[in-house]
Amino acid sequence: MTPRQATPPRAQPSRQAKPLTAPAVRARKGSGPPLVMVTAYDAPGARIADEAGVDIILVGDSVAMVVLGYDDTLQVTVDDMAHHVAAVARGQQRALIVGDLPWMSYHVSVEETVRNAAALVRAGAQAVKLEGGRKRLPMVRGIVDAEIPVMGHIGLTPQSVHAMGGFKVQGRQADAARALVDDAIALAAEGCFAIVLEGVPDEVARLVTEAVPVPTIGIGAGPWCDGQVLVFHDLLGLEDRVLPKFVRRYASLKADAVDAIAAFADDVRAGRFPGEDETYHLTDDVLRALTGDGTNGALTGDRAIGALAGDGAIGAHGAEPRTA
Numbered sequence: 001m002t003p004r005q006a007t008p009p010r011a012q013p014s015r016q017a018k019p020l021t022a023p024a025v026r027a028r029k030g031s032g033p034p035l036v037m038v039t040a041y042d043a044p045g046a047r048i049a050d051e052a053g054v055d056i057i058l059v060g061d062s063v064a065m066v067v068l069g070y071d072d073t074l075q076v077t078v079d080d081m082a083h084h085v086a087a088v089a090r091g092q093q094r095a096l097i098v099g100d101l102p103w104m105s106y107h108v109s110v111e112e113t114v115r116n117a118a119a120l121v122r123a124g125a126q127a128v129k130l131e132g133g134r135k136r137l138p139m140v141r142g143i144v145d146a147e148i149p150v151m152g153h154i155g156l157t158p159q160s161v162h163a164m165g166g167f168k169v170q171g172r173q174a175d176a177a178r179a180l181v182d183d184a185i186a187l188a189a190e191g192c193f194a195i196v197l198e199g200v201p202d203e204v205a206r207l208v209t210e211a212v213p214v215p216t217i218g219i220g221a222g223p224w225c226d227g228q229v230l231v232f233h234d235l236l237g238l239e240d241r242v243l244p245k246f247v248r249r250y251a252s253l254k255a256d257a258v259d260a261i262a263a264f265a266d267d268v269r270a271g272r273f274p275g276e277d278e279t280y281h282l283t284d285d286v287l288r289a290l291t292g293d294g295t296n297g298a299l300t301g302d303r304a305i306g307a308l309a310g311d312g313a314i315g316a317h318g319a320e321p322r323t324a
């Protein structure tokens, strides 16, 4: 087996490609280029990912941390996730949309799990993802029986942050590594169409990948997986406070955004914005009528400005441009 990233995939223009399905993702085990998954949480993010030609968009519960400002992923609910899935679904055209089941949405009963998975599908997801190994098998079976494709997620499972004692690499000892292989085999046998491997040594990821008949998608799991996933904000440098070892930044959008907004602020304060190109004007006729050519009771001076401002369509900030 060679590392799946040995021949890096080139993004294909999404407009020419057919929508990807869960069975098509499952069929990529052992064939085709490595799978590419990124997270997205809103319509513009989904359009960017889709146009870049990714295979799968994961509406991850990482939204809690990278968008909503929480310290972990435990704070988001099914309603929160459905809100973001719906936004992504409105922006996406080709990539498979996977909705992340949040903490406690699949822990209580199979019935509740299926209902919550269905809520994400109704919001626009074409598959769901849940964290955990063999103890989740009844939930996986329930979701599969409801005809909803399920993606597994083992290794560093962020929803277990308190049980794990922090966000720590998993499977470092032989027993733990074997348990991960057994978990993956069981999840695949129960019907998962793909499995995320997060935060595990590459040797363990390789063992898992070779042991299961479904694609593994790695994050912090080395090159031996059948695909790779990164979080949108990490990949694009929108998040610049932490840089985990496994992240590669392909852009510095946070820095670019700060520069852009600072330039806007400078322009406003210096009277350079808006300029002529960014300004609406009345036609000469209307202007004459307003500013006093003697017909139709035209208004002049301050009265004209007051009338303009009063229609609510333009600001009421006085006659002089704020260019000082």
Ligand code: KIV
Binding pocket: 039, 058, 059, 060, 061, 062, 063, 100, 153, 196, 198, 219, 229, 231
């Ligand atoms: O929520 C998420 O972003 C994830 C990925 C890290 C796989 O689960």
